[in-house]
Each structure stands twice: as structure tokens, then as C-alpha cells.
Amino acid sequence: xxxxxxxxxxxxxxxxxxxxxxxxxxxxxxxxxxxxxxxxxxxxxxxxxxxxxxxxxxxxxxxxxxxxx
Amino acid sequence: xxxxxxxxxxxxxxxxxxxxxxxxxxxxxxxxxxxxxxxxxxxxxxxxxxxxxxxxxxxxxxxxxxxxxxxxxxxxxxxxxxxxxxxxxxxxxxxxxxxxxxxxxxxxxxxxxxxxxxxxxxxxxxxxxxxxxxxxxxxxxxxxxxxxxxxxxxxxxxxxxxxxxxxxxxxxxxxxxxxxxxxxxxxxxxxxxxxxxxxxxxxxxxxxxxxxxxxxxxxxxx
Numbered sequence: 437x438x439x440x441x442x443x444x445x446x447x448x449x450x451x452x453x454x455x456x457x458x459x460x461x462x463x464x465x466x467x468x469x470x471x472x473x474x475x476x477x478x479x480x481x482x483x484x485x486x487x488x489x490x491x492x493x494x495x496x497x498x499x500x501x502x503x504x505x
Numbered sequence: 506x507x508x509x510x511x512x513x514x515x516x517x518x519x520x521x522x523x524x525x526x527x528x529x530x531x532x533x534x535x536x537x538x539x540x541x542x543x544x545x546x547x548x549x550x551x552x553x554x555x556x557x558x559x560x561x562x563x564x565x566x567x568x569x570x571x572x573x574x575x576x577x578x579x580x581x582x583x584x585x586x587x588x589x590x591x592x593x594x595x596x597x598x599x600x601x602x603x604x605x606x607x608x609x610x611x612x613x614x615x616x617x618x619x620x621x622x623x624x625x626x627x628x629x630x631x632x633x634x635x636x637x638x639x640x641x642x643x644x645x646x647x648x649x650x651x652x653x654x655x656x657x658x659x660x661x662x663x664x665x666x667x668x669x670x671x672x673x674x675x676x677x678x679x680x681x682x683x684x685x686x687x688x689x690x691x692x693x694x695x696x697x698x699x700x701x702x703x704x705x706x707x708x709x710x711x712x713x714x715x716x717x718x719x720x721x722x723x724x725x726x727x
Contacts, residue, residue: 456617467727470727477725478722478725478726
């Protein structure tokens with residue numbers, strides 16, 4: 437996918453585990469894992485909003501476009 | 506894959522299709538057993554070692570579809586109440602029932618009946634799997650599009666086979682039977698409705714395919 441989710445970097449920076457984040461934004465770990473491993477096909481604005489709020493970042497900090505096929 | 510709310514109709518549909526599957530399976534087993542038993546009775550080795558073939562069983566009748574044209578001189582059709590003193594019966598379709606004679610035609614009909622029941626059983630099996638996914642709340646399971654498509658093919662191919670068989674049975678009747686005032690016809694009786702049903706099922710298969718793709722997208726939307 438050309439859009440990469442940099443959730444792993446942000447989690448490392450903020451020293452937050454996937455489980456903690458899942459509890460804080462009320463999303464299942466399975467879904468968050470799909471996002472973290474770049475398997476997601478789409479992300480809801482509500483999810484993006486919750487992630488930015490909890491990780492104190494901008495959408496651009498979370499998403500990155502790469503030239504991969 | 507996310508489950509959607511279960512349809513209240515699905516369990517009823519599943520029960521009906523399941524019941525039909527068992528019914529056809531029993532009829533198929535009976536047909537195979539009777540066919541084998543009939544063949545065993547009909548084909549016997551004579552005392553001189555020669556093959557003795559006799560299928561004129563007293564209680565067995567064979568029925569084949571026929572098309573007939575009625576000679577309007579032999580059969581007068583009128584509606585006096587409407588003031589119509591002469592009407593005409595055109596091509597009629599019906600069933601010709603007769604005691605069978607063992608031979609290629611009889612054997613081919615038995616084999617065809619067993620194959621037909623087998624096809625019906627297979628379609629019902631596919632339909633049962635399909636309705637099973639509906640019952641489980643997973644209508645867009647990945648296999649469903651190909652299941653629907655295969656049912657569509659079965660309907661179209663089944664119709665083609667039916668037309669061919671009816672044609673040859675019509676021809677058999679026209680060759681061997683005669684009746685006063687009737688003329689047996691040989692017709693290619695293609696059912697447009699069956700073809701249209703097949704095409705509608707193909708369209709439904711495409712709907713299922715698109716639905717499966719949307720469902721996958723939906724399940725990977727976080």
C-alpha cells in the first residue's frame with residue numbers, strides 16, 4: 437500500500453503500548469493491530485481523531501505516503 | 506469478516522432446502538437401486554449362455570414427454586354458448602405412458618433420470634451451503650459468488666440437456682407410435698424462462714462478488 441501508518445513509531449515515541457491505546461480509544465486490539473501492520477484498507481475519521489487526540493499528534497504524523505507498489 | 510444481523514427468513518429457507526436435499530437424496534438412492542434391480546431382472550443369461558433381454562415388467566410403465574398435433578377433422582372443438590362452431594387445437598404437449606421395452610432408449614432414460622436427480626442434489630447441496638452462510642450472518646462469504654455462479658451454469662446447462670432429451674423422446678414417439686387423429690411432432694422446446702432465470706442468477710453472482718469485495722473492504726476499515 438502506498439499509504440503507511442506510522443503507529444509503531446508513535447507508540448514507541450509516546451511510550452504507550454498497543455493494549456493501552458486500544459483501551460483509551462475504545463478500539464479492539466485486533467483492529468489496532470490491523471492498522472499498525474498496514475493491513476487496513478481504510479481509516480475512519482473518528483478513529484483518526486481518537487488516535488491524534490490520545491497520541492497528541494497530527495494526521496500527517498500518523499500517515500506517510502511511500503512510493504511502494 | 507464482520508457478521509451482519511441474521512435474517513429471520515434464513516433458518517426457514519435452510520430448513521426447506523435441507524429437507525429438499527434429503528428428499529432428493531432418498532429418491533436418487535431409490536432410483537439407483539431400482540435401476541440396478543430392474544436391469545438385473547431384465548438382463549438374464551439364458552440356458553444356452555445367450556444374453557436374454559426382457560424388460561416388459563407388468564407393473565412398470567415409462568412416461569415420455571410428447572408434442573402432438575390434432576387433426577381438426579377428427580376432433581371437433583366448438584363453443585356453442587359463444588357462437589363459435591369451429592375452433593382449432595394447435596400443438597399440444599403431454600405425456601405418453603407405455604410399458605417399456607428394454608433397449609438403448611429405456612436404458613438411456615434411466616441413466617438420464619439418475620443424472621438429473623444427481624444434478625438436482627448437487628444444486629440443492631450448493632444452495633444449502635449458500636443458505637447456511639446466510640443463516641450464520643455471513644452472506645458475503647468468499648465462496649458464495651462462485652456458488653451462485655455455478656447454480657446459474659447448472660440452470661442453463663440443465664435446460665440445454667432437458668431440451669435435447671425432450672427432442673429425442675419426441676422423436677422416439679414420432680418414430681414408433683401412432684394414434685388416430687394425432688400426429689406426433691419432434692420439437693426443440695427451449696424454455697426462454699429457464700434461460701432468463703440462468704441469466705438473472707449470473708447477475709446475482711456478480712452482485713455477490715461485488716458484495717464480497719465491499720465486505721472485505723469494510724472488515725479492513727478501522
